[in-house]
Amino acid sequence: MSTYDVAVIGSGPGGYVAAIRCAQLGMKTAIIEKYNTLGGTCLNVGCIPSKALLDSSHHYHDAITHFEEHGIEISGDVKANLEKMIARKQNVVDTNTSGIQYLMDKNKITVYNGVGSFKDATHINIAKADGKSEEIEAKNIIIATGSKPSTLPFIKLDKKRVITSTEALSLKEIPKHMVVIGGGVIGLELGQVYKRLGAEVSVIEYMDRIIPTMDASLSKELQKVLKKQGVKFYTKHKVTGVKTSAKEVTITADDKKGNPVEFKGDYCLVSVGRKPYTDGLGLEKAGVTLSERGQVEVNAHLRTNIATIYAIGDVVKGAMLAHKAEEEGVFVAETIAGQKPHIDYNLIPGVVYTWPEVAAVGKTEEELKEAGVNYKSGQFSMRALGRSRASGDIDGFVKILADATTDEVLGVHMVGARVADLIAEAVTAMEFRASAEDIARMSHAHPTYAEAVKEAALDATGKRALHS
Numbered sequence: 160m161s162t163y164d165v166a167v168i169g170s171g172p173g174g175y176v177a178a179i180r181c182a183q184l185g186m187k188t189a190i191i192e193k194y195n196t197l198g199g200t201c202l203n204v205g206c207i208p209s210k211a212l213l214d215s216s217h218h219y220h221d222a223i224t225h226f227e228e229h230g231i232e233i234s235g236d237v238k239a240n241l242e243k244m245i246a247r248k249q250n251v252v253d254t255n256t257s258g259i260q261y262l263m264d265k266n267k268i269t270v271y272n273g274v275g276s277f278k279d280a281t282h283i284n285i286a287k288a289d290g291k292s293e294e295i296e297a298k299n300i301i302i303a304t305g306s307k308p309s310t311l312p313f314i315k316l317d318k319k320r321v322i323t324s325t326e327a328l329s330l331k332e333i334p335k336h337m338v339v340i341g342g343g344v345i346g347l348e349l350g351q352v353y354k355r356l357g358a359e360v361s362v363i364e365y366m367d368r369i370i371p372t373m374d375a376s377l378s379k380e381l382q383k384v385l386k387k388q389g390v391k392f393y394t395k396h397k398v399t400g401v402k403t404s405a406k407e408v409t410i411t412a413d414d415k416k417g418n419p420v421e422f423k424g425d426y427c428l429v430s431v432g433r434k435p436y437t438d439g440l441g442l443e444k445a446g447v448t449l450s451e452r453g454q455v456e457v458n459a460h461l462r463t464n465i466a467t468i469y470a471i472g473d474v475v476k477g478a479m480l481a482h483k484a485e486e487e488g489v490f491v492a493e494t495i496a497g498q499k500p501h502i503d504y505n506l507i508p509g510v511v512y513t514w515p516e517v518a519a520v521g522k523t524e525e526e527l528k529e530a531g532v533n534y535k536s537g538q539f540s541m542r543a544l545g546r547s548r549a550s551g552d553i554d555g556f557v558k559i560l561a562d563a564t565t566d567e568v569l570g571v572h573m574v575g576a577r578v579a580d581l582i583a584e585a586v587t588a589m590e591f592r593a594s595a596e597d598i599a600r601m602s603h604a605h606p607t608y609a610e611a612v613k614e615a616a617l618d619a620t621g622k623r624a625l626h627s
């Protein structure tokens with residue numbers, strides 16, 4: 160039987176990063192993945208394929224709506240070829256997943272393809288696709304088995320008409336009317352993909368606003384812009400049923416006033432969140448406990464109730480984000496190596512890759528109000544930037560929340576072009592506990608979208624933005 164210092168179950172961004180860091184730290188490491196390709200949800204059916212389709216559909220949409228204003232004339236029809244877009248997306252996925260295989264080889268990490276399940280706290284059985292199985296032993300085990308889409312109790316996901324993000328990333332046709340249940344990240348990103356390609360898109364959201372966990376100003380701005388692009392929103396609607404026939408889906412809901420309403424579409428995307436995945440893992444054989452929400456329970460060191468078993472990423476509490484899983488992977492590897500790593504969960508940014516993009520880090524205004532913090536706010540509109548006018552991307556703003564007394568930046572919230580990249584500046588500033596004045600006094604290249612961060616900081620420090 161092969162023995163390891165560390166065995167990682169699951170090869171998503173949590174698992175594969177943990178494995179690399181363990182190997183870097185000199186530990187003999189194995190990784191077990193039930194699918195044939197590495198990379199988990201993120202690389203195979205999550206972050207990467209969704210961004211590939213967002214980019215392709217963005218190009219198409221620009222061609223039919225914005226090229227003309229830029230003086231680009233197209234003779235003949237511009238057509239969206241979904242089959243080609245999906246094929247390109249798959250190519251992007253394949254390149255990325257084989258890149259992870261390369262990283263495993265480079266770091267001398269042994270890869271096992273098969274379903275891993277605990278035999279006891281130090282032994283894992285690996286059931287392979289050909290029916291054979293193999294057992295390995297490991298001093299330390301990291302559970303990184305991720306998550307799967309969740310649904311509502313009364314909705315049956317037939318994966319043909321009533322679909323999850325996984326199917327939405329590989330559709331064979333552009334829907335005529337896609338009804339999206341859940342106005343969170345997946346619903347809005349994939350909703351926008353198909354809206355750009357010509358589908359009618361209706362988003363039904365239970366709460367009173369889309370992306371309800373983000374700062375309310377972001378929800379309002381994004382909804383306004385997406386509405387302008389033609390997406391229909393039904394907030395404060397409670398879905399009560401979903402029925403399918405061969406080519407149609409009927410969704411019933413109670414509207415804001417409690418009156419029954421009906422939506423008919425050819426596809427219904429269910430995007431009401433994801434749930435931790437531990438099926439077939441045999442946790443009970445190792446004695447590892449789960450929380451009431453089905454998450455693997457961990458302490459502040461991401462250790463389960465069994466001292467040599469750790470868990471990271473979507474399968475534990477916290478934001479279900481690839482970069483959060485990655486941080487936790489490094490954290491656990493360094494903990495096992497005897498180091499004392501640290502993660503500041505308040506500084507894990509959140510991004511929605513619609514266009515305009517949405518990005519945030521730190522506290523929202525709602526959280527600061529609830530905590531009774533005395534804060535001040537500075538804001539700057541993207542439309543006032545020379546860079547935005549040059550590209551034509553004038554929607555959105557940057558908002559900086561700072562402590563009213565100390566000026567320390569407490570939260571940064573943005574909507575606009577490329578804010579997914581701009582948020583890194585805010586994370587850096589907050590990691591170093593910068594004041595709004597610190598950001599305001601830094602030189603920002605002109606013309607860039609980043610100038611909105613400087614201007615918002617100037618606004619926060621004493622209403623002294625220069626270009627508004």
Ligand code: FAD
Binds near residue numbers: 201324512
């Ligand atoms: P996963 O990536 O889910 O990987 C878990 C792996 O474990 C899987 O490969 C699974 O097959 C394997 N596994 C499970 N059980 C076993 C077993 N018993 N034996 C062997 N292997 C097993 N996050 C972002 O930060 N940015 C984004 O832009 C983004 N976009 C997304 C878009 C979509 C459509 C979706 C669905 C998600 C997106 N996410 C995004 C979320 C992101 O994908 C997850 O947060 C991330 O993948 C979690 O990483 P993980 O390592 O915890 O688990």
Ligand code: NAD
Binds near residue numbers: 369371432511512
């Ligand atoms: P989500 O939590 O982002 O959004 C779910 C939405 O569904 C929420 O707005 C919620 O209020 C709503 N909802 C819940 N129950 C409902 C009901 N009965 N009727 C109507 N609406 C209902 O979840 P998601 O969009 O499914 O994404 C799952 C996870 O994947 C998220 O945790 C997210 O972090 C991750 N993800 C991240 C990215 C990114 O970082 N850009 C992209 C996609 C997915």
